[in-house]
Amino acid sequence: MEAVGKLLETILTHYEKKDYTSAEKLLDDLLVSHPNFHRAWFLKGVILEETGRNDEAGKYYEKAGNCFTLWFRLAMQLREVDPQRAMGYFDRVSEMDKNNNMIWFYKGMLSERLGNIEEARRCFRLLSPLREIFSRIIIPSGFMVFLIIGAVMMIKRNELALSLVVIASAVFCMFWLKRDAGQAVQMLVKKKQYR
Numbered sequence: 001m002e003a004v005g006k007l008l009e010t011i012l013t014h015y016e017k018k019d020y021t022s023a024e025k026l027l028d029d030l031l032v033s034h035p036n037f038h039r040a041w042f043l044k045g046v047i048l049e050e051t052g053r054n055d056e057a058g059k060y061y062e063k064a065g066n067c068f069t070l071w072f073r074l075a076m077q078l079r080e081v082d083p084q085r086a087m088g089y090f091d092r093v094s095e096m097d098k099n100n101n102m103i104w105f106y107k108g109m110l111s112e113r114l115g116n117i118e119e120a121r122r123c124f125r126l127l128s129p130l131r132e133i134f135s136r137i138i139i140p141s142g143f144m145v146f147l148i149i150g151a152v153m154m155i156k157r158n159e160l161a162l163s164l165v166v167i168a169s170a171v172f173c174m175f176w177l178k179r180d181a182g183q184a185v186q187m188l189v190k191k192k193q194y195r
Contacts, residue, residue: 004034011043016081020047038063042070050085068096072103079110086110101132105187108194121194129188136180144173 007030014023027044030037045060045067061067075089090107097103108123147170154163 004030004037008039011040012077015043015047016078018050020051023047038065039070041065042067046074068093076106079106083110083114087114098126099128101127101129101187105183105190108190124190124194127187127191129184129191132184132187136184137177140173140177140180144170144177147173 007026011023011026011030014020014026024044024047027040027047030040031044034040041060042064045057045064048054048057048060064070071089072093075086075093078086078089087107087110090103090110093100094103094107104123104126108120108127111117111123112120147166151163151166151170154160154166
């Protein structure tokens with residue numbers, strides 16, 4: 001599987017550089033050896049679409065499965081390399097799910113970076129940061145407090161081994177908070193900035 005991962009990286013490098021011929025050839029080879037690899041079907045569809053073969057692309061997208069997630073991931077990957085192409089995929093997924101905070105946030109950030117302030121404003125106004133704050137800060141914080149209280153109670157009962165597992169879980173929860181809380185706060189800040 002490691003060889004497939006390296007081949008996929010090579011294909012993506014060709015794709016990012018718009019070397020469609022090389023990427024398509026490698027994808028064809030990959031699909032022969034791994035016909036159930038959905039990302040390869042998806043990327044083949046993307047290349048076909050970007051080279052004007054839309055009818056053919058649809059057949060590949062059907063075999064790929066959940067294209068929404070793959071288009072979002074592609075937009076995320078292209079943000080730095082080719083912002084205009086990334087914006088096209090952000091537009092596509094934002095039409096598919098109008099309530100997805102991650103789409104609006106990243107599309108707004110990219111629009112802001114490209115100097116399209118009106119589009120950034122529109123995207124940031126569509127954010128629901130309270131939903132993100134609840135799911136990324138309040139719930140994990142409550143769970144962490146619950147774990148700490150449980151660990152203290154276990155220590156009082158001399159259940160040290162189990163309390164160590166619970167404390168480790170609380171530490172994991174703290175890392176979860178550290179990873180996710182900043183983005184929720186950033187969404188709130190952007191929403192207020194672009195009222």
